[in-house]
Amino acid sequence: MDFSLTMEQEILRTSVRQFAEKEIKPVARDLDEKEEFSYETMGKMGELGLFGMFVSEKYNGQGMDYVSYAIATEEIARVDGSHAATVAAGNSLGIGPVYYFGSEEQKQNYLPKLCSGETLWGFGLTEPNAGSDAANTQTTAVLEGDEWVINGSKIFITNASTDITAGVTALCRTGTRDDGRPELSCILIDSGTPGLETREMHGKLMWRASNTSELYFDDCRVPRENLLGPRGHGFYQMMQTLDGGRLSIGAMGLGGAQGCFDLALKYSREREQFGQPISNFQVNAFKLADMSLEIECARLLLYKACWLRDNDKPFSKEAAMAKLHCSEVMYRCANHSVQLHGGYGLMKEYDVERFYRDQKLLEIGEGTSEVQRIVIAKLIGAL
Ligand SMILES: Cc1cc2nc3c(=O)[nH]c(=O)nc-3n(C[C@H](O)[C@H](O)[C@H](O)COP(=O)(O)OP(=O)(O)OC[C@H]3O[C@@H](n4cnc5c(N)ncnc54)[C@H](O)[C@@H]3O)c2cc1C
Numbered sequence: 001m002d003f004s005l006t007m008e009q010e011i012l013r014t015s016v017r018q019f020a021e022k023e024i025k026p027v028a029r030d031l032d033e034k035e036e037f038s039y040e041t042m043g044k045m046g047e048l049g050l051f052g053m054f055v056s057e058k059y060n061g062q063g064m065d066y067v068s069y070a071i072a073t074e075e076i077a078r079v080d081g082s083h084a085a086t087v088a089a090g091n092s093l094g095i096g097p098v099y100y101f102g103s104e105e106q107k108q109n110y111l112p113k114l115c116s117g118e119t120l121w122g123f124g125l126t127e128p129n130a131g132s133d134a135a136n137t138q139t140t141a142v143l144e145g146d147e148w149v150i151n152g153s154k155i156f157i158t159n160a161s162t163d164i165t166a167g168v169t170a171l172c173r174t175g176t177r178d179d180g181r182p183e184l185s186c187i188l189i190d191s192g193t194p195g196l197e198t199r200e201m202h203g204k205l206m207w208r209a210s211n212t213s214e215l216y217f218d219d220c221r222v223p224r225e226n227l228l229g230p231r232g233h234g235f236y237q238m239m240q241t242l243d244g245g246r247l248s249i250g251a252m253g254l255g256g257a258q259g260c261f262d263l264a265l266k267y268s269r270e271r272e273q274f275g276q277p278i279s280n281f282q283v284n285a286f287k288l289a290d291m292s293l294e295i296e297c298a299r300l301l302l303y304k305a306c307w308l309r310d311n312d313k314p315f316s317k318e319a320a321m322a323k324l325h326c327s328e329v330m331y332r333c334a335n336h337s338v339q340l341h342g343g344y345g346l347m348k349e350y351d352v353e354r355f356y357r358d359q360k361l362l363e364i365g366e367g368t369s370e371v372q373r374i375v376i377a378k379l380i381g382a383l
Helices: 007-034 039-048 066-077 081-101 104-116 234-270 282-310 316-346 351-362 369-379
Strands: 120-124 140-144 147-158 165-176 182-190 196-200 212-223
Touching: 007 039, 007 066, 007 081, 007 351, 039 081, 066 081, 066 234, 066 282, 081 104, 081 120, 081 147, 081 182, 081 234, 081 351, 104 120, 104 165, 120 147, 120 212, 120 234, 147 165, 147 182, 165 212, 165 234, 182 212, 182 234, 234 282, 234 316, 234 351, 282 316, 316 351, 316 369
Parallel strands: 120 165, 140 165
Antiparallel strands: 140 147, 147 212, 165 182, 196 212
């Protein structure tokens, strides 16, 4: 077995880490406080090549593998969850469906600017009454002549209402199957289409500098050709997209856990009580040892899941495991890290306070931890 990264992957890690330290770390706390999406750092992330990471160069992508994509996401998350969310959702949820299921014309039309980071795209699955039960989509799309007429709403959609959002992929009911169940299809809807209203959501606990939106469709008309792939394949496309997306959420958990550990180790060595660094007390050194162990295990699991995907092997189970485990490792690392910071860890001027809040979304977004356990239980034959 060879656990070493390629030279390209090592170089990528170094360059993204340097970028995150120099460009994101100094502004992350302030953007979080103001709940502000930064077009400046977004532009810089695009220039660095953080979008279209797994997309072929033919469409202006970076043509990298999933291990590389995970490393880049991990390094951004090590410094800030909001920016990592913009990257992870931009790649997996925004670009993914168009790249994997789009027609040649749709790819040529949308991917070049999405891959340069000039535009973003939303993934419209969740609805007010269809969260974990995503197949219960209520949004409808009715074919009238050569147009789909869309009515309904979506909620919590990342990257869907920025000034550079070019559109959204929306899961819609397009009919009824022979077995009586709803026929679900994905439709691409450009920003600015009459009948589409986007509302940015504020007041989040976490990812406060990431864009989250509600979408409303009121007789929103798009051309018939905006159907993504075959009619009736929408739910499958969304679930396939989430399999890949879970790897990036896993990378966010891993990177966030590493960030919490790095902050905790530095602080524990510097902070003195009873005349010595608090890391000298065995109870604290053991916390740091546990964090380090958990991060190492999480990294092995995530990279293995990415490797399976890169090698065209089944990876759904490992992706769900990596997403679940990495987000729970970050939960424990954030908790330990705040504990090691004492009262200061509860203050906004200490970055660990933001990590502690940002962690929670990882156990909820792209399938809650309970849903991941259901997925794993089914894949191991227990359910
Ligand atoms: C900041 C943010 C960004 C997001 N970005 C996107 C996005 O870009 N696109 C998108 O489509 N969605 C997005 N989401 C939505 C996210 O994926 C959903 O919030 C998530 O899937 C859970 O759905 P829900 O919130 O409706 O919770 P519910 O489904 O109502 O779940 C509530 C609780 O019940 C539990 N539960 C539900 N069903 C079961 C069951 N069968 N067995 C056991 N427990 C169960 C859940 O685990 C959870 O603990 C985002 C959410 C947030 C907060």
